[in-house]
Amino acid sequence: MAEPLLNVDNLSVSFVTYGRSRQVLRNVSFSVAAGERVALIGETGSGKSVTAKAIIGTLPKNANISAGTIGFAGRDVLSMPRAEREALKGTAFSLIMQDPLSSFNPVFKIGTHLDDVMRFADKRNGISTSKAERRTRIAAVLRRVQLADGERVMNAYPSELSGGMRQRVLIGLALLHQPKLLIADEPGTALDVTTQDEILNLINQLVKEENMALLMITHNLGVVRKVADRVVVMHHGDIIETGPCAEILSNPSKDYTKALLEAVPPLYGPRVIDLPRSECAPIVTIKGLNKIYGKRPGYHAIRDVDLTLREGEIFGLAGESGSGKTSVARIIMELSRPTSGTIDIDAPAPGRGRRLTQIVYQNPGTSLNPKRTVKQTLSLPLTSIGMDADAREARMRELLDLVRLPQSYLAKYPHELSGGQKQRVAIARALAAEPKILILDEPTAALDVSVQKTVIELLMQLRQDLGLTYLMISHDLSLMRNFCSRIAVMLRGEIVEEGVTPEVFADPKHPYTRALIAAIPVVTDVEERLKPIVTEEERMRFLVKTTA
Amino acid sequence: MQQHPLVAILTRLGMFVLVMIALSIMIFVLARVVPGDPARMALGPAATQEQVEALRQQMGLDRPLPVQYLDYANKALHGDLGMSLVSQRPVTTDLAQTVPATVELVLVSVIFMFAVAIPLGVITAHYRNRSFDYIGRFLSLTGVTIPSFLFAITMQLVAARYLSDWPIIGRLDHGLAWQGGPTGFLLIDGTLAGRFDVVLNALKHLALPAFALSMAGIGQITRITRSSMLENQRKDHVLTLKSFGVPERIIIFRYLLKLSSIAPLTIMGLEFASLIGNAFVIEMIFAWGGFASYGLTSILQKDLNAVTAVVLVAGLFFIIANLIVDVVISIIDPRLRRKEAR
Known part of the structure; x- marks a missing residue:
């Protein structure tokens, strides 16, 4: 076998913080052959991003490579002189970053970023080029990522492009000098599913056409199936197993990989859970709801929405960013006023300081005040309903039991907790004053799949024990398939499809619903074949344009 | 609907006019309700009660x-701010003589402030937690905490002792044959007239007061620039450029500096008020003869028209400074431009 393009051998990296050393990579070895697509998968803290940074050479200053080599085309990059190593950046291998918005400096035009990257890479290669010449070359690269109107894109500021377009520019940035290896760090994760799907297709196509090797870093096993030939599974800085993609996904040998696969909510097949329909009376009735932000003419965020939530059910409100689903939730919560329409909540009025509805936000890292302990966070809603210190103490212990956290966690600050634990605290806070309806705004979007699974199980249990009604807002349709008894799909402020979950998924009526379902990255080929078919014409009509 | 940028600017200007009207009413009333009879003070203790009454009527x-105010406002709009009781000349004439001196001092201070503070902020951020950073941070803290008059007096003493022919008061040496110029700014008039000896001499006179006046601002802006640079350094876009091998100096001086200049500019606009306040003190110490020292004398003498005019001009300075800051920031940050246009 020929020498692999990238050969990471026995790599160990440790981080020094406050004088303490922490090992983040332990004897990591894997290789990527020329033209091969390898996926590096793992959950938060598994060391996959650190591996990528070590290869590119952007490790933070407190990182220390204690052992190992990184061979690129037969040469060890770690022992290279600095200038030589710099010269590899962008030309031998380049990186596609995860978040297309934060990856651009907001006060510079897109073209400035592209031009500087090209100019200095040219300089290192000993080529001097004129600005006009570079502009033509950049426009050519932008066409490769389906941004035909290169002039407009280059003259735009980052905030003037859509997320999908920015992600395309980021890919273009990586392609400026025909690298041999493309390293992609969770591309598209920050975008809507349909956009993510297009981005993955584009990467696949480019890798093939340019005969590049791809190292895809991701936590999403569905993405892996779509873009990888081989898979490397990482866990806590170790490589757990390596193998061909199909084999790992269908027949993993290690327990960790198995658990990871099982945590992925299935879209079709025998593992799908159908939730029973609630036959109870409606608890929330929304009629003719409209919301317009701003004046003359304003932004019409919700258009004539009618919704009914039955007591005890889990109702899913699906849609992509900007579809108006969060606006609906805010109105139900009475956090904002509708422009027109009525909301009736059919339940006895709660006592002083109590509310019928409460919300669990997407990101527990930002929805919990970092300066307050769990106890302080939980005591606030309890004080507002007039509990005295002893009653609060007892209720807090009860709440922690409910969300299955040990009592000792009362004294902890958010930064001492993991993502899943923080979300449990957020759920406990929402439940503190005994609401009847819980609004879940993408409650697991910021969590790893294995953690997502446990949080979902907890929510199911709580609904049963406490007789709650859930309104779940999400764009993750595979999760909603297994968690919601009824579902409504929103597009540009309107509900385009509504029904019992199994029926909607078995036979989606609206093309947009079909497009959403089709875009979900799934783990098995069987599921892929069961997805609905969307024509190109329908795609054009209902999806946000990400090309230019 | 998109609002035209011009409309946004006009709305802003309209607001400033309102602020000026409010300010003028406030100072007009305040100046008249504080104890002490301006007519009596103008005429002195020897004047008879009849004389004082006559002047009051006059x-x-x-x-x-309200009648007094409307009359004043009407005249002010026609460029008549009344007579100064002390100098016995129109207030506008007094201002025309004194304002350029102050504006020159303040502008040179602001330029000096940015020229020193921005690089210092960038360097201390770059050498974070190294000795240079500690020295820079200590100095900037010193600048913020020590009052500017203390700097001024100390510098005067030091200059007088060790640089015997360095000027420590006034705007220009008396020995220079200089008749004044069209703008009143010595640096501009001197350059226009080709009198570089005047320019050089004026700069020498400016050095100490400008330095003393800018110390507080230097400290403040250095700290803001440093923390802004450090915050932006951690952003993804820096990592992106690094991972494509764009040199660090380009990342710092081109990408980070522009983004990190927004915060110090905003602070500068707000700091302008205390800058003018400090100018009152500094002008007295350096016998500057600007409008700040004119203001101080008129306040002590209860020279009604002069006080009102000085406050209005100071308010105008503050408003113009903030308008400039707003425009500069909206040029730097495209997101702000679009938000405003909405």
Whole structure:
């Protein structure tokens, strides 16, 4: 076998913080052959991003490579002189970053970023080029990522492009000098599913056409199936197993990989859970709801929405960013006023300081005040309903039991907790004053799949024990398939499809619903074949344009 | 609907006019309700009660306040700010003589402030937690905490002792044959007239007061620039450029500096008020003869028209400074431009 393009051998990296050393990579070895697509998968803290940074050479200053080599085309990059190593950046291998918005400096035009990257890479290669010449070359690269109107894109500021377009520019940035290896760090994760799907297709196509090797870093096993030939599974800085993609996904040998696969909510097949329909009376009735932000003419965020939530059910409100689903939730919560329409909540009025509805936000890292302990966070809603210190103490212990956290966690600050634990605290806070309806705004979007699974199980249990009604807002349709008894799909402020979950998924009526379902990255080929078919014409009509 | 940028600017200007009207009413009333009879003070203790009454009538002080104000406002709009009781000349003439001196001092201070503070902020951020950073941070803290008059006096003493022919008061040496120029700014007039000896001499006079006046701002802006640079350094876009091998100096001086200049510019606009306040003190110490020292004398003498005019001009300075800051920031940050246009 020929020498692999990238050969990471026995790599160990440790981080020094406050004088303490922490090992983040332990004897990591894997290789990527020329033209091969390898996926590096793992959950938060598994060391996959650190591996990528070590290869590119952007490790933070407190990182220390204690052992190992990184061979690129037969040469060890770690022992290279600095200038030589710099010269590899962008030309031998380049990186596609995860978040297309934060990856651009907001006060510079897109073209400035592209031009500087090209100019200095040219300089290192000993080529001097004129600005006009570079502009033509950049426009050519932008066409490769389906941004035909290169002039407009280059003259735009980052905030003037859509997320999908920015992600395309980021890919273009990586392609400026025909690298041999493309390293992609969770591309598209920050975008809507349909956009993510297009981005993955584009990467696949480019890798093939340019005969590049791809190292895809991701936590999403569905993405892996779509873009990888081989898979490397990482866990806590170790490589757990390596193998061909199909084999790992269908027949993993290690327990960790198995658990990871099982945590992925299935879209079709025998593992799908159908939730029973609630036959109870409606608890929330929304009629003719409209919301317009701003004046003359304003932004019409919700258009004539009618919704009914039955007591005890889990109702899913699906849609992509900007579809108006969060606006609906805010109105139900009475956090904002509708422009027109009525909301009736059919339940006895709660006592002083109590509310019928409460919300669990997407990101527990930002929805919990970092300066307050769990106890302080939980005591606030309890004080507002007039509990005295002893009653609060007892209720807090009860709440922690409910969300299955040990009592000792009362004294902890958010930064001492993991993502899943923080979300449990957020759920406990929402439940503190005994609401009847819980609004879940993408409650697991910021969590790893294995953690997502446990949080979902907890929510199911709580609904049963406490007789709650859930309104779940999400764009993750595979999760909603297994968690919601009824579902409504929103597009540009309107509900385009509504029904019992199994029926909607078995036979989606609206093309947009079909497009959403089709875009979900799934783990098995069987599921892929069961997805609905969307024509190109329908795609054009209902999806946000990400090309230019 | 998109609002035209011009409309946004006009709305802003309209607001400033309102602020100026409010300010003028406030100072007009305040100046008249504080104890002490301006007519008596102007005439001195020897004047008879009849003489004082006559002057009061002549000045219109016996009329109701609203009438007095409307009369004043009407005249002010026609460029007549009344007579100064102390100098016995129109206030506008006094201002025309004194304002350029102050503006020159303040502008040179602001330029000096940015020239020193921005690089210092960038360097201390770059050498974070190294000795240079500690020295820079110590100095900037010193600048913020020590009052500017203390700097001024100390520098005067030091200059007088060790640089015997360095000027420590006034704007220009008396020995220079200089008749004044069209703008009143020595640096500009001197350059226009080709009198570089005047320019050089004026710069020498400016050095100490400008330095003393800018110390507080230097400290403040250095700290803001440093923390802004450090915050932006951690952003993804820096990592992106690094991972494509864009040199660090380009990342710092091109990408980070522009983004990190927004915060110090905003602070500068707000700091302008205390800058003018400090100018009152500094001008007294350096016998500057600017409008700040003119203001101080008129406040002590209860020279009504002069006080009102000085406050209005100071308010105008503050408003213009903030307008400039707003425009500069919206040029730097495209997101702000679009938000404003909405």
